[in-house]
Every structure is written in structure tokens, then in C-alpha cells.
Amino acid sequence: MSSSEDQTNQRVPQHVAIIMDGNGRWAKAQGLSRLEGHRQGAKRLRDVIRWARDAEVKQVSLYAFSTENWKRPKLEIAGLMTLMATMLPLEIPKMIEENARMLVLGDISKLPWLARKALNRAVESTKNNTSVDVILCLNYGGQQEIVEAVKHLFASFDDEKERAEAFANLTPETLYAHMGRDDILPVDLLIRTGGEKRISNFHLWDAAYAELYFTDTNWPAYSENDLKEAIADYASRERRFGKTSEQVQGIADE
Numbered sequence: 642m643s644s645s646e647d648q649t650n651q652r653v654p655q656h657v658a659i660i661m662d663g664n665g666r667w668a669k670a671q672g673l674s675r676l677e678g679h680r681q682g683a684k685r686l687r688d689v690i691r692w693a694r695d696a697e698v699k700q701v702s703l704y705a706f707s708t709e710n711w712k713r714p715k716l717e718i719a720g721l722m723t724l725m726a727t728m729l730p731l732e733i734p735k736m737i738e739e740n741a742r743m744l745v746l747g748d749i750s751k752l753p754w755l756a757r758k759a760l761n762r763a764v765e766s767t768k769n770n771t772s773v774d775v776i777l778c779l780n781y782g783g784q785q786e787i788v789e790a791v792k793h794l795f796a797s798f799d800d801e802k803e804r805a806e807a808f809a810n811l812t813p814e815t816l817y818a819h820m821g822r823d824d825i826l827p828v829d830l831l832i833r834t835g836g837e838k839r840i841s842n843f844h845l846w847d848a849a850y851a852e853l854y855f856t857d858t859n860w861p862a863y864s865e866n867d868l869k870e871a872i873a874d875y876a877s878r879e880r881r882f883g884k885t886s887e888q889v890q891g892i893a894d895e
């Protein structure tokens with residue numbers, strides 16, 4: 642069904658999604674401002690693209706700002722947006738050199754103009770690159786994404802009968818087709834840094850069968866070794882997608 646399912650025995654996750662958490666706590670522990678924590682966290686973003694590519698991961702999703710993060714103090718939000726507008730353009734040459742393609746998930750129309758401009762430029766300048774996809778998730782919410790898909794689906798019918806038929810025959814595949822993103826693979830490995838064990842509205846759809854990995858390391862301190870450990874842990878797991886272990890190992894009937 643999904644490409645992940647075909648790859649049951651593949652040891653390298655094709656799509657790694659990261660909840661980059663712990664910037665604030667990291668900064669506090671060093672006696673620094675939260676914004677300095679975000680600045681150091683943004684630097685790790687550059688590294689993780691290279692580490693993922695070197696590990697032969699095809700896609701890496703990075704949760705940078707959730708739909709719920711608008712509830713933060715206005716000054717922190719402004720700082721995050723400015724950080725993006727100023728740091729992202731500096732990353733473009735590096736991404737080109739590394740043959741990395743940037744994609745964006747989330748409603749960026751709500752972001753300040755300068756941040757949007759930086760994002761659009763990064764996406765445009767890297768669109769033909771092929772070594773690794775960096776999916777920056779901004780003003781992203783898994784629930785909102787599903788709601789938008791439902792709205793899109795039902796707006797696509799003119800008559801009531803067609804709509805009722807589509808509703809009766811609705812499947813995950815038909816709804817997914819309305820999410821408008823052909824290029825995104827199912828999440829194989831979902832990593833959260835910073836010690837919390839929750840999903841916080843990230844990739845609710847795509848992570849349906851993801852392997853979950855939690856680490857206490859705060860995002861600004863995240864290292865290549867941490868990523869390698871997460872991938873090694875992933876490699877040791879048996880992904881069953883509903884089947885029995887015997888079936889997966891090929892010692893029982895399909």
C-alpha cells in the first residue's frame with residue numbers, strides 16, 4: 642500500500658520527522674534568553690540536513706512552528722519569524738551545494754512577509770535538487786491539515802448526489818489525495834528531542850505507522866551521533882503493519 646510498507650526490511654528510514662523541542666530549556670540552563678536558544682536550534686537545522694543526507698535518509702521533516710505556537714508571547718513569535726527571515730537565505734548556498742530540496746508544509750500565508758519571502762526563495766532555488774528533501778513545517782498542525790483536506794474534497798463536487806456518493810465511498814486514500822502533496826512519504830521514524838513524550842499535533846496522518854523515538858537531548862545540543870542512535874534503534878525494530886511477526890519474517894502464510 643504505502644512505500645513504507647513495501648520497505649518493511651529496509652533498515653534506513655526513508656522519511657524521518659523531527660519535533661525539534663527544548664530550545665527554551667536549553668537556553669535557560671545556560672543562563673541565556675529563549676531567543677538565543679532558538680538561534681542555536683536554527684543552527685542545528687543546517688547540520689541535520691547534512692547528517693540525514695549522509696545517512697541516506699530521503700526526507701527529513703522539521704517541526705519549526707506549530708499552529709499552537711501562536712499562543713506564545715508576541716515577542717518570542719516575532720523573534721522566531723525574524724530568525725527565519727534572516728537565517729534561511731544564508732542556508733540556500735549550502736543546500737544547493739548539498740543538493741538538498743526544501744519543501745514547506747503548513748499555512749505560511751499567515752507568516753510575516755519577510756519570512757514568507759525567505760521561504761519561497763529557498764523552495765524556488767532548491768526545487769530541482771535530488772539528494773534529500775527538507776520539509777520545513779511552519780504554522781503546521783496535523784488536525785488542521787486533515788480538516789483542510791476534507792474541505793477540499795467536499796468543495797470538489799457540484800451536485801448533492803455526487804457528494805453523498807463520495808462520502809459513502811470515502812477511504813483514507815481518497816482523502817489523502819486531497820491533501821495536495823504528492824511528494825511526501827509516510828513518516829518512518831518520528832524523533833522528539835527535549836524529553837517530552839507527545840506528538841503535539843505533528844504529522845498526525847503521515848505518522849500513522851511511524852516508529853517513535855524520544856530523547857532527552859535538547860534540540861540545540863542534538864548531534865550527528867544522536868541521529869545515528871535513533872536510526873540504529875529504528876533498524877532494530879520489527880515493523881508489522883498489522884501482520885504477525887511470523888508473517889513479516891516470511892515463516893507463516895501471507
Ligand code: IPE
Nearest residue numbers: 661662663664665666667705
Ligand atoms: C522548540 O523549543 C522550538 C519551538 C517550538 C519553536 P521550545 O521553544 O518549545 O523549547 P522548550 O520546550 O520551551 O524548552
Ligand code: IPE
Nearest residue numbers: 660661662704705706707841
Ligand atoms: C512542538 O513543540 C512544536 C515545535 C517543536 C515546533 P512545543 O514545545 O510547542 O510543544 P508542546 O506545546 O510542549 O507540546
Ligand code: MG
Nearest residue numbers: 662663664835
Ligand atoms: Mg517546547
